[in-house]
Amino acid sequence: MINYINKGKLQVAQELYEFINSEALPGNGLDTEQFWSGFEGLIHDLTPLNKKLLKTREVIQSKLNTWYRENKGNFDLDTYKLFLEKIGYLELKVEDFEIGTAGVDDEITLQAGPQLVVPVNNARYAINAANARWGSLYDALYGTDAISEEDGAQRQGGYNPVRGKKVIEFARNFLDQAAPLKDFSHKDVNSYTVADGKLNVSLSNGIKTGLKNEAKFVGYQGDQENPSAILLKNNGLHFEIQVDRNHPIGKTDKAGVKDVLLEAAVTTIIDCEDSVAAVDAEDKVLVYRNWLGLMKGNISSTFKKGDKVMIRMLNPDRRYVSPTGKELSLKGRSLLFVRNVGHLMTNSAILDQNGDEIQEGIMDAVITSLVAKHTLLGNGQYQNTEKGSIYIVKPKMHGSEEVAFANELFDRVEDLLGLERNTLKIGVMDEERRTTLNLKACIKQVKDKVVFINTGFLDRTGDEIHSSMEAGPMVRKNDMKSSKWLQGYEQSNVVAGLSCGLKDRAQIGKGMWAMPDLMADMLKQKIGHVKTGANTAWVPSPTAATLHALHYHEVDVKAVQNEKLNQSADLLEDILEIPFVKNLNWTAEEIQEELDNNCQTLLGYVVRWVDQGIGCSKVLDINNIGLMEDRATLRISSQHLANWLHHGICTKEQILATLKRMAKIVDQQNADDKEYRSMATNYEDSISFQAACDLIFEGYNQPNGYTEPILHRRRIEAKTRFAVKQ
Numbered sequence: 001m002i003n004y005i006n007k008g009k010l011q012v013a014q015e016l017y018e019f020i021n022s023e024a025l026p027g028n029g030l031d032t033e034q035f036w037s038g039f040e041g042l043i044h045d046l047t048p049l050n051k052k053l054l055k056t057r058e059v060i061q062s063k064l065n066t067w068y069r070e071n072k073g074n075f076d077l078d079t080y081k082l083f084l085e086k087i088g089y090l091e092l093k094v095e096d097f098e099i100g101t102a103g104v105d106d107e108i109t110l111q112a113g114p115q116l117v118v119p120v121n122n123a124r125y126a127i128n129a130a131n132a133r134w135g136s137l138y139d140a141l142y143g144t145d146a147i148s149e150e151d152g153a154q155r156q157g158g159y160n161p162v163r164g165k166k167v168i169e170f171a172r173n174f175l176d177q178a179a180p181l182k183d184f185s186h187k188d189v190n191s192y193t194v195a196d197g198k199l200n201v202s203l204s205n206g207i208k209t210g211l212k213n214e215a216k217f218v219g220y221q222g223d224q225e226n227p228s229a230i231l232l233k234n235n236g237l238h239f240e241i242q243v244d245r246n247h248p249i250g251k252t253d254k255a256g257v258k259d260v261l262l263e264a265a266v267t268t269i270i271d272c273e274d275s276v277a278a279v280d281a282e283d284k285v286l287v288y289r290n291w292l293g294l295m296k297g298n299i300s301s302t303f304k305k306g307d308k309v310m311i312r313m314l315n316p317d318r319r320y321v322s323p324t325g326k327e328l329s330l331k332g333r334s335l336l337f338v339r340n341v342g343h344l345m346t347n348s349a350i351l352d353q354n355g356d357e358i359q360e361g362i363m364d365a366v367i368t369s370l371v372a373k374h375t376l377l378g379n380g381q382y383q384n385t386e387k388g389s390i391y392i393v394k395p396k397m398h399g400s401e402e403v404a405f406a407n408e409l410f411d412r413v414e415d416l417l418g419l420e421r422n423t424l425k426i427g428v429m430d431e432e433r434r435t436t437l438n439l440k441a442c443i444k445q446v447k448d449k450v451v452f453i454n455t456g457f458l459d460r461t462g463d464e465i466h467s468s469m470e471a472g473p474m475v476r477k478n479d480m481k482s483s484k485w486l487q488g489y490e491q492s493n494v495v496a497g498l499s500c501g502l503k504d505r506a507q508i509g510k511g512m513w514a515m516p517d518l519m520a521d522m523l524k525q526k527i528g529h530v531k532t533g534a535n536t537a538w539v540p541s542p543t544a545a546t547l548h549a550l551h552y553h554e555v556d557v558k559a560v561q562n563e564k565l566n567q568s569a570d571l572l573e574d575i576l577e578i579p580f581v582k583n584l585n586w587t588a589e590e591i592q593e594e595l596d597n598n599c600q601t602l603l604g605y606v607v608r609w610v611d612q613g614i615g616c617s618k619v620l621d622i623n624n625i626g627l628m629e630d631r632a633t634l635r636i637s638s639q640h641l642a643n644w645l646h647h648g649i650c651t652k653e654q655i656l657a658t659l660k661r662m663a664k665i666v667d668q669q670n671a672d673d674k675e676y677r678s679m680a681t682n683y684e685d686s687i688s689f690q691a692a693c694d695l696i697f698e699g700y701n702q703p704n705g706y707t708e709p710i711l712h713r714r715r716i717e718a719k720t721r722f723a724v725k726q
């Protein structure tokens with residue numbers, strides 16, 4: 001039972017009401033009564049339009065379904081385009097324009113680097129993410145498969161000097177690439193010293209040298225004769241050579257180098273959306289409270305690691321002496337964005353004048369901005385922004401009308417909170433087909449607020465399947481990655497971004513590396529993102545951020561963007577190529593393998609979401625590779641299964657049998673988790689197992705193939721049942 005407080009015509013869940021009144025509002029320069037009445041007005045003015053936009057989604061999907069059914073597998077592109085134009089799916093072309101966003105922090109306009117994403121409701125991880133602005137290269141290399149275990153370089157056990165040697169060699173190669181010495185290698189260095197504002201380097205053979213480009217030396221810590229850190233800068237990113245001859249690693253190194261510290265997660269997205277399970281006021285308050293702690297800088301987390309109790313807090317800034325002897329301070333924390341939820345869901349934390357649940361996207365916009373206002377007022381220990389902006393990522397918007405709605409919502413929030421126009425900045429996720437196809441029109445709607453566009457290819461793949469559900473059976477999940485539409489989508493996003501003037505003003509971002517344990521592969525592949533002209537790309541962990549930073553040292557994104565500035569490309573036809581299979585030739589084994597894989601990852605994710613409220617998990621696939629699973633990857637697997645079922649590639653009985661078999665495997669995989677509730681003991685009684693069935697068997701009818709409605713419903717059911725049982 002939710003205890004509601006009546007506030008004007010609103011009913012507000014007591015815990016949210018108290019959080020806002022006693023934690024979020026004080027110090028914010030707002031009058032409590034005015035805030036609540038303004039919030040009520042905003043809700044009642046904007047909810048009808050929000051609902052109308054959702055209705056439009058339904059109408060469009062239904063028109064698509066009918067058209068594909070009537071033209072099954074057999075239509076030419078021109079006819080298809082005409083149809084899409086007629087139903088408003090393809091919007092009118094917009095004239096060229098440039099965005100006018102102002103007051104944007106350097107991390108977005110000047111620096112190119114990794115973007116970390118983290119679930120907001122996990123304080124331990126969220127603080128870690130904010131601190132991931134700086135990461136140890138030695139740790140990232142030593143602790144992952146980035147360095148192979150061949151030739152005695154195993155990771156297991158205590159410190160392995162063979163592995164350590166490989167790490168040091170890798171790091172020296174990095175130094176030679178990012179800050180080369182005149183004629184020599186960092187491998188030959190005996191000591192680093194500072195004199196006359198320059199970095200002096202003595203080599204083992206007695207020769208003295210310096211940096212090829214002396215301007216790369218930007219600061220140091222410690223004595224000039226015996227610096228403990230040398231600060232260098234390449235392609236806009238900083239890194240430190242850390243020297244300590246008494247350190248266990250430093251004393252084995254002839255130059256005394258103990259580590260190389262990289263500026264890594266330049267920006268971080270604090271996620272209230274797809275990596276989070278937040279279904280009611282209790283959950284939402286945790287979300288907003290952690291965001292408040294990050295904005296005020298006073299968040300902390302106490303946890304046990306092994307036998308040790310650890311307290312984690314936000315890191316301070318890093319201080320250096322510049323080459324000219326002045327004090328130099330660099331931010332110790334990532335620039336934070338907050339990802340709000342999209343336009344779809346409602347939440348029982350607030351009921352409107354009709355007794356209906358509030359649109360959750362409206363609630364997020366108001367409360368996350370209210371909270372972030374503290375950083376603008378300097379109310380906390382640290383300030384997130386030096387330019388007076390609040391950065392909000394808006395996901396899952398379909399077409400320019402929905403982006404215009406977000407713009408209006410943000411304007412209204414600014415007015416409510418007494419913020420100057422365009423204080424709220426928006427990151428637009430390009431992750432629905434209707435947004436991809438009309439991206440320029442979408443950007444135009446937020447042209448004075450936009451600070452990023454990003455290819456969320458996971459949601460985008462889910463939408464590709466759902467929007468063309470009736471067109472035919474989709475290619476296997478792995479083959480999606482090489483399909484034409486996806487290549488066209490990735491390319492056209494960069495082209496649109498550059499043509500709208502995002503260079504030096506906003507981020508053009510690429511999607512998530514969803515294999516957190518495969519760092520060697522990431523090092524090989526993710527440089528591709530940078531080479532396409534993206535000035536940021538998503539990573540799932542601080543370690544991945546540190547390693548992905550290497551790519552921005554290797555490739556100068558600004559130069560790539562300059563090269564591409566005037567390139568135009570008409571990729572519409574590629575994007576419109578639907579990835580369905582006309583000539584079916586899968587063997588029974590291949591079909592079963594696909595079902596196994598999808599069912600296993602789906603169950604592995606859903607069981608933790610529904611039973612434990614964990615919104616992002618590393619889940620083993622059938623090849624035992626740990627994959628980052630969130631709601632977007634769940635949208636893909638559930639829609640893929642629904643699509644194959646719809647087209648008779650498999651039967652309901654076959655999927656059910658597969659789910660049951662996979663549930664046993666997932667149960668075993670979680671055997672060590674004391675909180676875990678088995679699915680296979682009683683399939684009918686397991687809310688999680690039933691949620692998985694719903695996601696597939698009711699998948700055809702889910703709005704745009706989203707998983708939230710079912711997950712929320714089933715999680716609320718589980719919370720109710722387990723609260724009663726405990």
Ligand SMILES: CC(=O)SCCNC(=O)CCNC(=O)[C@H](O)C(C)(C)COP(=O)(O)OP(=O)(O)OC[C@H]1O[C@@H](n2cnc3c(N)ncnc32)[C@H](O)[C@@H]1OP(=O)(O)O
Binds near residue numbers: 126274539628629632
């Ligand atoms: C399609 C989309 O929308 S993608 C965006 C949504 N996805 C995300 O936000 C991914 C975020 N990543 C995560 O949640 C996690 O990395 C997972 C769930 C994938 C894996 O988590 P785990 O299995 O716990 O990872 P693992 O055991 O390898 O590492 C845990 C350590 O790494 C840290 N860590 C892992 N991921 C993160 C992160 N995103 N931010 C900060 N720290 C992190 C943890 O703090 C922990 O360190 P600690 O013990 O010092 O606190």
Ligand SMILES: O=CC(=O)O
Binds near residue numbers: 274395455456460511
């Ligand atoms: O939000 C990211 C995605 O890939 O979806």
Ligand SMILES: [Mg+2]
Binds near residue numbers: 429456458
């Ligand atoms: Mg997404």
